[in-house]
Amino acid sequence: MLRRLTPVLLTLAVVVLGVTALAARPDDGTPRRSADFVVLVGAAGLRWDDVDPQNTPTLWKMAEQGAIGSLSVRSAHRPTCPVDGWLTLGAGNFAAWNGSRPGGGCPASGVTVEEPDGIGANLPDQPGVVAYNQDKLAWGATPGALAESVRCSVAVGPGAAVAAARPFGRVDRYEAKLPDDPAELLGSCVLSIVDVGTVDDDDPRVRAAQARQADERLARVLAARPPRSLVLVAGVSDTDTPARLHVAVADGPGWNGGWLSSPSTARSGYLQLVDLAPTALAALGRPMPERLFLGRPAVTVDDRPDDLRTAIEAPADADREAAxxxxxxxxxxxxxxxxxxxxxxxxxxxxxxxxxxxxPHSPAPVSPRVVAMVELLLIAAALAVPAALLADAVPWWRGHHAGWWFASVTALLIVGGTAAVRFTPGHDRTLGPLGAVAGLATLVVGVDVLTGSRLQLNGVVGYSALEGGRYAGLGTVGLGVFIAGSLLCGGWLAQRVRRGWRPAVLVAVGGAAVVVVGSPYLGADSIGAIALTAGLSVAAAICTGGWLTVSRLAWATMAGLAVTIGFALVDLDRPAAERGSLGRFLAALGDGTGGLTVHRSSTSNFQTLVNSPLTVLALAGAALVWLALLQPWGGLMRLFGIYPAIRAAMAGTGVAAGLGGVLGGSALDVAGAAGALVVPMAALAALRVLDHSTDRTVPDGGRGGGEGGAAPPRGSGPGDTGPSGGSGAPDRASRAPTAGATAAHGPEGVTVESRGSRDHLADRHGGSHDRYGRHGSRPWPLQHGRPGTFSSPGESPPRWVRASPPPASATC
Structure with missing residues (x-):
C-alpha cells in the first residue's frame, strides 16, 4: 500500500510546494491619494552624472528632500528617442512614434503642433500614431491614455504636447514655452506636463550648460507649483547610443526622502518610464484605465543613505555598470x-x-595526464557561468579597461573553483566532479537570490536595467544554471540512497528549488517555477530506473498541471494591479487581448533565437549529446543504466529548461545556460564510465597477478558509492569470496558469491547484481570478453569466482 501511495504523496508534495511558492506575494505598498495636482517635468537625456550642487542647485535640493531613483526609459523602439519617450509617458505603455529610423537612429522630422485657438493645440499626426501602435507594434499601447484619464491637462513645450495629447490629437491647454510666472497655467488643470529641454551633447561643457538651463526652468516650475502638488522630474529618453539610466525625482506630500521603486521593478531605487502615468493617477486618486497601462504606481523605500552625494553615487554607479x-x-x-x-x-x-x-590490435590508451587535463578543462567550462556571476561582487566596471578586469576576475574564480572541485573528497569517484560542480553552481545562484539578486542586476550573466525586462529575482541565465544545478544535486543525492527513497530525496531538493525560483520574495519567476515543476515531476517519475511509462507520465503531468492551475486560480483572484504574469495573461485571454501577449512572446523568442550566443551554446551541446554521448561508444547510455537518478535529473533539466525558455520568451537561452553546466559534466562522467567498461575479473588463483589480474581501476576503493548507495569492493585484487559466503552455480562452470539471502555481484560502485546478471530490476546481458571471463555493462566487472577450469571446447 505504501508503494502504491508513494506517487500520490509525491505529487501532492510537489503541488503544495509549487502553489505555496507562487501564491504568496509581498505587499506592494500601492499609494493612496496624496496630492491635488501633479506636475510631470521632463528633460530628455538627463542623467545622474549631470546633477551636482553647483551646476544644478535646484535639482540637487529637490533630490535632498524628495525620493530619487534610476529611470529605465524603455519604449517600443530602441533606442528610445525623445519623441518615443514622451509618447510612452503619455501612454503608460511601451509606445513609439511612427516613421522611418535610418540606421537604427531617431526620426529626422519633428512633431507638428498646431495652435488653432490660442488655448489648446492639436497634433495632426496623433491618430496615425495611435493606429501604428495598436496595429503594428506588439504592446498594444494607446497614446494619450493618461490625458484621457483626467478632465483637463496642461502641456508646455513640444515634447509635453506629445505626452498630453489625447488619442485624437487634442491638447487641452498648451504653451510653446514656459512663461516667466507659470503659476496660473499650472493651477488651471490637475495634471501638467512640462518640457524643460534636452541634454544631448557629447561635449562636457555644452552638456553642463544644457543641464544648467533645464535646472533654471525647473526652478520656475517649483516656485509656481500649486499647493499640495506632486512634482515628478524625469529624464524621459535617451539622446545617444547605447541606452543609459536616467534621473527620477519625486517631491511632494508623502514623498519625503527614500528611494523610488514600483511593483513593476520590485527593486529599490529603480523605476520605469511607464510607471510615471500610473503614479500620477494614483497620487490624484483617479482610477487606472483598464488594460491600457503596463506600468505600476511608484512607491518609496526608506533605506536611502542620509548623505545625498553618497545616495546619488549609487544610481550613477549602476548606470556605469549597466553600460x-x-x-x-x-x-x-x-x-x-x-x-x-x-x-x-x-x-x-x-x-x-x-x-x-x-x-592485440586495440589502440593504445590515451595518456592519463591528457585525460586528467581534459577533465579539468571540462570542470572549468562548467564553472564559467557561476564564476562570471560571482565576478560582479568586484567593481570591475569602474576601471578604464573594464573588459580586461572582468576577464581577470572571472579567470581567477574559475581557477579557484576548479581547484576546489579537484581537491574535494571523492573527486576520483565517477560522480564526484558532477556533484561538486552542481553544488557550487546551485550555491552561488541560490545565495545571490536569497540576498536580493544583487549580482544579477546589471551583471554580465544577469539582466540589465537598460533592457527593461527584469530588475529583480532570477534572470534567464541564472534560471538555467539554477535548474540544472538543483536537479543534478537532487539526482546526485538520490543516487546515494536506497532505490525506494530516491523520489523523496529528489522531490525534497527540487521542491526547495521551486520555492526559490517562484517566490515573489526571491526568484520572482512564476513561469520558471512552473517549468521547474514539470521537469521535477518527470525526474521524480523515472529516478528509480525504467522507462517513462504511461502511468509515470500521467503522475508527472498531473503534478505540473495541478501547480499551474492552482497558481492560476490564486492569481486570478487577486486585484488586477497585483496579478502576476500568468494571471495577467489569463485575464487577457478572457477579455480577448491575449493575442498581444502571444505575439510579444513569439517575437521575443524569434529575436532571441537569432541574436543570442546562448543559442549556439544550446545547439552545440545538443549536438554533442545526440551525435556522440548517446551513441553506443559515447558512454552516456551506460552512465544512465548505472545511475538512473542522474538520468532522471538530466531529463528533467531538459524538460524544465526547454519550457522555461519558450514560455518565458527567451527561446533557447535557458537551455543554453543549463547546457553550459550539464554537457561538460555529462562528458566527464561518460569518460569515467567508459574507462571502466571493459574491466575484467581475476580468475581464481590469479589475484596476485597473471592473466586477468590488471591493476585496480582508477577511483575504485572503499567508500565508492553507486546506484544502491553502498560501498564498493576495495579493488579487483581482493575480490575473493568472503567468510560465510555460499557458492551458487553460474553459467559454464562459474559460481556466484552469495551474501545472506540474495546473490550479489558487487561492482566497483556498490551496485547490486543478482545471479542472472541483472542490475536492480533491469536485465543486464553479459558481454563477450576474454576466454574464461565475463563482464557486465557496468563500469567494473561483477564478482565472478571460478569453480573449476572449463572444458577445452568451452567458449564464451
Missing part, C-alpha cells in the same frame, strides 16, 4: 560558446578510445 555590461556580455558568451565547442571536439577522440578493447 559596461552591455559591452562585455556579448564577447563573454561568444568566447564561452567557442570554448565549449572546442572542448566538445577534443572530447570526441577520448570517448572513442576510452573503452579498452580486448585483443
Amino acid at each position: 559596461a555590461q552591455r559591452r562585455v556580455a556579448g564577447w563573454f558568451f561568444t568566447l564561452l560558446a567557442a570554448a565549449q565547442m572546442a572542448l566538445a571536439v577534443a572530447v570526441l577522440p577520448l570517448l572513442r578510445r576510452a573503452r579498452r578493447l580486448a585483443g
Whole structure:
C-alpha cells in the first residue's frame, strides 16, 4: 500500500510546494491619494552624472528632500528617442512614434503642433500614431491614455504636447514655452506636463550648460507649483547610443526622502518610464484605465543613505555598470560558446578510445595526464557561468579597461573553483566532479537570490536595467544554471540512497528549488517555477530506473498541471494591479487581448533565437549529446543504466529548461545556460564510465597477478558509492569470496558469491547484481570478453569466482 501511495504523496508534495511558492506575494505598498495636482517635468537625456550642487542647485535640493531613483526609459523602439519617450509617458505603455529610423537612429522630422485657438493645440499626426501602435507594434499601447484619464491637462513645450495629447490629437491647454510666472497655467488643470529641454551633447561643457538651463526652468516650475502638488522630474529618453539610466525625482506630500521603486521593478531605487502615468493617477486618486497601462504606481523605500552625494553615487554607479555590461556580455558568451565547442571536439577522440578493447590490435590508451587535463578543462567550462556571476561582487566596471578586469576576475574564480572541485573528497569517484560542480553552481545562484539578486542586476550573466525586462529575482541565465544545478544535486543525492527513497530525496531538493525560483520574495519567476515543476515531476517519475511509462507520465503531468492551475486560480483572484504574469495573461485571454501577449512572446523568442550566443551554446551541446554521448561508444547510455537518478535529473533539466525558455520568451537561452553546466559534466562522467567498461575479473588463483589480474581501476576503493548507495569492493585484487559466503552455480562452470539471502555481484560502485546478471530490476546481458571471463555493462566487472577450469571446447 505504501508503494502504491508513494506517487500520490509525491505529487501532492510537489503541488503544495509549487502553489505555496507562487501564491504568496509581498505587499506592494500601492499609494493612496496624496496630492491635488501633479506636475510631470521632463528633460530628455538627463542623467545622474549631470546633477551636482553647483551646476544644478535646484535639482540637487529637490533630490535632498524628495525620493530619487534610476529611470529605465524603455519604449517600443530602441533606442528610445525623445519623441518615443514622451509618447510612452503619455501612454503608460511601451509606445513609439511612427516613421522611418535610418540606421537604427531617431526620426529626422519633428512633431507638428498646431495652435488653432490660442488655448489648446492639436497634433495632426496623433491618430496615425495611435493606429501604428495598436496595429503594428506588439504592446498594444494607446497614446494619450493618461490625458484621457483626467478632465483637463496642461502641456508646455513640444515634447509635453506629445505626452498630453489625447488619442485624437487634442491638447487641452498648451504653451510653446514656459512663461516667466507659470503659476496660473499650472493651477488651471490637475495634471501638467512640462518640457524643460534636452541634454544631448557629447561635449562636457555644452552638456553642463544644457543641464544648467533645464535646472533654471525647473526652478520656475517649483516656485509656481500649486499647493499640495506632486512634482515628478524625469529624464524621459535617451539622446545617444547605447541606452543609459536616467534621473527620477519625486517631491511632494508623502514623498519625503527614500528611494523610488514600483511593483513593476520590485527593486529599490529603480523605476520605469511607464510607471510615471500610473503614479500620477494614483497620487490624484483617479482610477487606472483598464488594460491600457503596463506600468505600476511608484512607491518609496526608506533605506536611502542620509548623505545625498553618497545616495546619488549609487544610481550613477549602476548606470556605469549597466553600460559596461552591455559591452562585455556579448564577447563573454561568444568566447564561452567557442570554448565549449572546442572542448566538445577534443572530447570526441577520448570517448572513442576510452573503452579498452580486448585483443592485440586495440589502440593504445590515451595518456592519463591528457585525460586528467581534459577533465579539468571540462570542470572549468562548467564553472564559467557561476564564476562570471560571482565576478560582479568586484567593481570591475569602474576601471578604464573594464573588459580586461572582468576577464581577470572571472579567470581567477574559475581557477579557484576548479581547484576546489579537484581537491574535494571523492573527486576520483565517477560522480564526484558532477556533484561538486552542481553544488557550487546551485550555491552561488541560490545565495545571490536569497540576498536580493544583487549580482544579477546589471551583471554580465544577469539582466540589465537598460533592457527593461527584469530588475529583480532570477534572470534567464541564472534560471538555467539554477535548474540544472538543483536537479543534478537532487539526482546526485538520490543516487546515494536506497532505490525506494530516491523520489523523496529528489522531490525534497527540487521542491526547495521551486520555492526559490517562484517566490515573489526571491526568484520572482512564476513561469520558471512552473517549468521547474514539470521537469521535477518527470525526474521524480523515472529516478528509480525504467522507462517513462504511461502511468509515470500521467503522475508527472498531473503534478505540473495541478501547480499551474492552482497558481492560476490564486492569481486570478487577486486585484488586477497585483496579478502576476500568468494571471495577467489569463485575464487577457478572457477579455480577448491575449493575442498581444502571444505575439510579444513569439517575437521575443524569434529575436532571441537569432541574436543570442546562448543559442549556439544550446545547439552545440545538443549536438554533442545526440551525435556522440548517446551513441553506443559515447558512454552516456551506460552512465544512465548505472545511475538512473542522474538520468532522471538530466531529463528533467531538459524538460524544465526547454519550457522555461519558450514560455518565458527567451527561446533557447535557458537551455543554453543549463547546457553550459550539464554537457561538460555529462562528458566527464561518460569518460569515467567508459574507462571502466571493459574491466575484467581475476580468475581464481590469479589475484596476485597473471592473466586477468590488471591493476585496480582508477577511483575504485572503499567508500565508492553507486546506484544502491553502498560501498564498493576495495579493488579487483581482493575480490575473493568472503567468510560465510555460499557458492551458487553460474553459467559454464562459474559460481556466484552469495551474501545472506540474495546473490550479489558487487561492482566497483556498490551496485547490486543478482545471479542472472541483472542490475536492480533491469536485465543486464553479459558481454563477450576474454576466454574464461565475463563482464557486465557496468563500469567494473561483477564478482565472478571460478569453480573449476572449463572444458577445452568451452567458449564464451
